Amino acid sequence: xxxxxxxxxxxxxxxxxxxxxxxxxxxxxxxxxxxxxxxxxxxxxxxxxxxxxxxxxxxxxxxxxxxxxxxxxxxxxxxxxxxxxxxxxxxxxxxxxxxxxxxxxxxxxxxxxxxxxxxxxxxxxxxxxxxxxxxxxxxxxxxxxxxxxxxxxxxxxxxxxxxxxxxxxxxxxxxxxxxxxxxxxxxxxxxxxxxxxxxxxxxxxxxxxxxxxxxxxxxxxxxxxxxxxxxxxxxxxxxxxxxxxxxxxxxxxxxxxxx
Ligand code: MF3
Ligand code: CO
Numbered sequence: 385x386x387x388x389x390x391x392x393x394x395x396x397x398x399x400x401x402x403x404x405x406x407x408x409x410x411x412x413x414x415x416x417x418x419x420x421x422x423x424x425x426x427x428x429x430x431x432x433x434x435x436x437x438x439x440x441x442x443x444x445x446x447x448x449x450x451x452x453x454x455x456x457x458x459x460x461x462x463x464x465x466x467x468x469x470x471x472x473x474x475x476x477x478x479x480x481x482x483x484x485x486x487x488x489x490x491x492x493x494x495x496x497x498x499x500x501x502x503x504x505x506x507x508x509x510x511x512x513x514x515x516x517x518x519x520x521x522x523x524x525x526x527x528x529x530x531x532x533x534x535x536x537x538x539x540x541x542x543x544x545x546x547x548x549x550x551x552x553x554x555x556x557x558x559x560x561x562x563x564x565x566x567x568x569x570x571x572x573x574x575x576x577x578x579x580x581x582x583x584x585x586x587x588x589x590x591x592x593x594x595x596x597x598x599x600x601x602x603x604x605x606x607x608x609x610x611x612x613x614x615x616x617x618x619x620x621x622x623x624x625x626x627x628x629x630x631x632x633x634x635x636x637x638x639x640x641x642x643x
Contacts, residue, residue: 388580401631421453425464440481472498492617511614532569545594586617
């Protein structure tokens with residue numbers, strides 16, 4: 385069931401989103417060569433709790449941490465570890481979620497560790513562009529397929545693979561609500577998008593081919609061809625007119641563009 389949020393509920397999701405943005409900004413600054421993914425996780429948990437919120441990932445279906453920290457060919461759900469030190473030239477995806485006053489926010493980004501090559505830089509850039517092109521389509525009267533189609537068209541124009549096995553999702557009181565939001569699809573198909581829907585849109589884009597598998601830790605997803613992968617996610621709210629409000633990016637304006 386797709387839930388429609390009212391004005392007061394959206395205000396609470398906005399507060400959750402703004403807090404998560406603050407947490408992610410600080411985490412981004414902490415992405416430096418030599419730090420462990422476990423240290424980043426501890427920092428995230430501390431920031432979330434200081435903000436009066438609860439880390440939504442922690443214990444989610446038994447997940448053991450407050451962030452996912454996915455390096456290089458890891459697509460998502462990398463488990464933070466004191467054995468994993470991030471090194472110059474790598475790319476690191478950090479995904480984080482929190483619950484404030486009963487309402488969820490979910491957001492992710494991929495960052496360079498130190499200096500990285502131009503190929504990886506482009507992957508990060510294009511993945512963010514995929515998000516913006518997809519999110520722009522989340523408008524009253526459009527359909528879900530418009531989002532996936534926009535993401536897929538941009539990624540494939542650069543020769544990248546769109547990961548099919550994981551999707552974006554509705555979000556609200558629960559982290560994962562209906563609908564599921566694939567990052568591929570046909571324009572004009574699928575559920576009609578309506579104001580008050582809150583969606584986590586999250587392209588996962590591989591430099592190579594899209595097939596992926598799960599590691600024996602039961603969580604980490606990696607590309608089969610071991611090509612690097614980037615992830616970019618925001619929680620957005622569909623509005624009556626025009627492109628959505630980005631709940632996890634305070635102060636954002638669309639400036640009439642599509643990203
Ligand atoms: N935040 C992820 C998503 O975007 C889910 C994380 S799963 C968890 O859907 F187990 F790590 F919480
Ligand atoms: Co998500």
